[in-house]
Amino acid sequence: MSITRRSLAGLAAVLAVAAAGSAQAQDWKSKYKELVLAAVPDENASGMTERYAGFVAYLSKQLGVPVKLRVANDYAAVIEGQKAGNIHIAQYGPASYARAFMIGAKIEPFGMQVNADGGKGYHAVLYVKAGAPYKKVEDLKGKNLCLVDPNSTSGNNVPRFAMDKMGIDPEKFFGKVVYAGSHENAVIAVAQGTCDAAWNWWNDADESNLKRMERKKMEVAGKPIMYSDFDIVFTSDKIVNSPIAYLSDLPADLKKAISDACFNIGTNDPEAFKKLTDGKAQPWVPTSHKEYQPIVELNEFVDKLKKKKS
Amino acid sequence: MARSITIPTDDRLKPHLAAYASIERSRRLTTLIGVALLAGATVLAGWMGEVNLELFWSRIGEFGNYIGRLFFLSNGKAVITDVYGGEDSWFWGFFYWLKKIGETLVIAYLGTVLGFIGGFLLCFFAAANLTPAPWMLFVTRRYLEFCRTVPEIVFALIFVVAFGLGPIPGVLAIGIHTTGALGKLFSEVAENIDMKPVEGLASTGGSWAETMRFAAVPQVLSNFVSYTLLRFEINVRSAAIMGFVGAGGIGQDLIESIRKFYYSDVSAILLLLVITVIIIDMATERVRHSLISHEGRA
Numbered sequence: 332m333s334i335t336r337r338s339l340a341g342l343a344a345v346l347a348v349a350a351a352g353s354a355q356a357q358d359w360k361s362k363y364k365e366l367v368l369a370a371v372p373d374e375n376a377s378g379m380t381e382r383y384a385g386f387v388a389y390l391s392k393q394l395g396v397p398v399k400l401r402v403a404n405d406y407a408a409v410i411e412g413q414k415a416g417n418i419h420i421a422q423y424g425p426a427s428y429a430r431a432f433m434i435g436a437k438i439e440p441f442g443m444q445v446n447a448d449g450g451k452g453y454h455a456v457l458y459v460k461a462g463a464p465y466k467k468v469e470d471l472k473g474k475n476l477c478l479v480d481p482n483s484t485s486g487n488n489v490p491r492f493a494m495d496k497m498g499i500d501p502e503k504f505f506g507k508v509v510y511a512g513s514h515e516n517a518v519i520a521v522a523q524g525t526c527d528a529a530w531n532w533w534n535d536a537d538e539s540n541l542k543r544m545e546r547k548k549m550e551v552a553g554k555p556i557m558y559s560d561f562d563i564v565f566t567s568d569k570i571v572n573s574p575i576a577y578l579s580d581l582p583a584d585l586k587k588a589i590s591d592a593c594f595n596i597g598t599n600d601p602e603a604f605k606k607l608t609d610g611k612a613q614p615w616v617p618t619s620h621k622e623y624q625p626i627v628e629l630n631e632f633v634d635k636l637k638k639k640k641s
Numbered sequence: 642m643a644r645s646i647t648i649p650t651d652d653r654l655k656p657h658l659a660a661y662a663s664i665e666r667s668r669r670l671t672t673l674i675g676v677a678l679l680a681g682a683t684v685l686a687g688w689m690g691e692v693n694l695e696l697f698w699s700r701i702g703e704f705g706n707y708i709g710r711l712f713f714l715s716n717g718k719a720v721i722t723d724v725y726g727g728e729d730s731w732f733w734g735f736f737y738w739l740k741k742i743g744e745t746l747v748i749a750y751l752g753t754v755l756g757f758i759g760g761f762l763l764c765f766f767a768a769a770n771l772t773p774a775p776w777m778l779f780v781t782r783r784y785l786e787f788c789r790t791v792p793e794i795v796f797a798l799i800f801v802v803a804f805g806l807g808p809i810p811g812v813l814a815i816g817i818h819t820t821g822a823l824g825k826l827f828s829e830v831a832e833n834i835d836m837k838p839v840e841g842l843a844s845t846g847g848s849w850a851e852t853m854r855f856a857a858v859p860q861v862l863s864n865f866v867s868y869t870l871l872r873f874e875i876n877v878r879s880a881a882i883m884g885f886v887g888a889g890g891i892g893q894d895l896i897e898s899i900r901k902f903y904y905s906d907v908s909a910i911l912l913l914l915v916i917t918v919i920i921i922d923m924a925t926e927r928v929r930h931s932l933i934s935h936e937g938r939a
Contacts, residue, residue, distance in 0.1 A: 407900035415703050434902045475806050481900040507806040509887030638728045
């Protein structure tokens with residue numbers, strides 16, 4: 332009798348817990364009928380849509396709610412969208428994540444990109460056309476320089492930091508300094524001669540934005556972009572790899588579902604992951620804000636540099 | 642004899658009232674259908690454009706939020722507390738920004754001059770009453786439409802590829818757009834002129850060019866100048882955007898400040914731009930009014 336009563340009570344407790352569990356899951360599903368994923372625009376909009384299509388479908392399946400990709404046309408749109416809470420998950424670059432943190436967006440970086448060889452860093456490089464008479468940054472005096480976006484790590488902040496160390500004030504040293512808008516645009520600008528040199532991201536000889544453009548068979552004026560058509564005249568120190576972040580106030584079980592989906596994509600859906608990274612990376616690994624604190628300091632340093640112009 | 646109004650008897654009035662009511666009814670119905678169609682089209686447009694009213698209302702505070710943030714320095718103090726002097730003040734870049742606005746004004750000015758020349762040369766071909774041949778009317782009108790339909794920023798991007806970075810692409814882009822806009826306005830002015838001088842000159846054997854020069858131009862010139870001055874003001878705004886594509890001027894600093902969330906810099910630059918436009922407006926208003934009243938007297 333007592334055993335029965337106890338087991339009944341136990342059963343009731345189990346049921347209650349199960350009910351609470353599923354109620355909680357139902358809770359976030361009723362609150363978040365749709366999740367929005369955005370990424371900083373490394374490449375042009377159609378390239379982004381194509382690259383992320385499989386990943387978004389995979390996330391939708393894993394989370395059980397539709398995940399929608401919003402293609403932002405600049406880095407700031409992703410930052411502003413996360414600050415406003417409209418973008419639930421965002422793939423950043425280090426500096427754009429740090430900027431979002433600096434302006435008070437309530438976000439948590441949970442995953443860090445990993446290179447194919449397991450490395451967790453990349454470089455900013457300065458490209459010129461192959462065969463151009465520039466062998467180092469100093470040779471580019473009076474020439475036009477393409478940066479990527481004000482919030483790009485390898486396309487603006489690290490280059491500005493590096494050039495400052497060389498004693499170069501870009502706005503005075505170069506003829507024109509412009510933001511091309513994306514890594515691809517910066518390369519295209521050099522290919523078509525608008526800029527004489529352009530900063531870009533570069534992992535190693537095997538993986539970089541330029542390599543990706545070559546693999547996609549992108550063309551400028553009918554001529555395919557080839558990795559060998561460019562020379563690198565400067566390579567920066569190593570930069571910590573890019574983070575993916577979600578809103579801090581998402582429910583804990585949703586956060587776990589998102590991070591699990593990202594960490595395990597390599598085994599769960601290798602096809603989607605291959606499409607996302609051209610097969611040139613390993614899945615994200617856990618990370619935290621601590622890893623990006625130096626980038627926050629880098630941003631602050633570059634902010635100060637700007638004011639020297641006045 | 643005083644006139645008196647005879648009021649018709651009710652039974653004679655009845656059919657008229659009925660007719661009036663039925664006309665009113667059908668008119669009201671037409672209006673109702675029109676309003677319903679408009680509402681339907683608006684809802685459809687909103688649905689297709691993914692306009693979410695609920696989201697709009699719930700997020701409208703964010704808009705005010707952004708505007709609010711524009712008035713605080715990076716150290717969290719209100720901009721008013723430290724307006725000028727020092728690295729962290731609101732107008733730390735005052736003279737630097739003024740120089741950039743100066744560049745923007747030069748781009749706008751040159752673009753307007755180019756656009757005036759283009760619009761002036763083409764408008765007589767695009768005016769139905771003055772054009773030498775109907776096909777010229779068709780061709781110039783379509784060309785002007787092309788000029789003002791393609792966004793300036795697109796022209797600027799194309800010209801950046803062709804002419805490289807710097808103010809030239811911005812000037813050309815604004816010049817083309819202004820040609821399209823002024824050409825259209827000018828041709829409408831030209832279509833409203835008094836045709837007697839034109840016919841007079843043509844009948845005495847004046848060539849088409851001579852007729853335009855001596856019969857049409859004197860009638861339209863003051864209006865043309867007035868429109869051009871108005872256009873200059875608009876072009877200052879366009880030139881500020883040109884900086885976004887590396888065409889020089891204040892635009893690049895503005896876009897960088899927006900993207901890097903230098904809130905107080907954004908408000909400082911916008912304030913300087915607004916003041917610049919106000920000064921231009923006040924300076925050109927007097928000229929424009931005297932030109933228009935001159936036109937009225939002529």
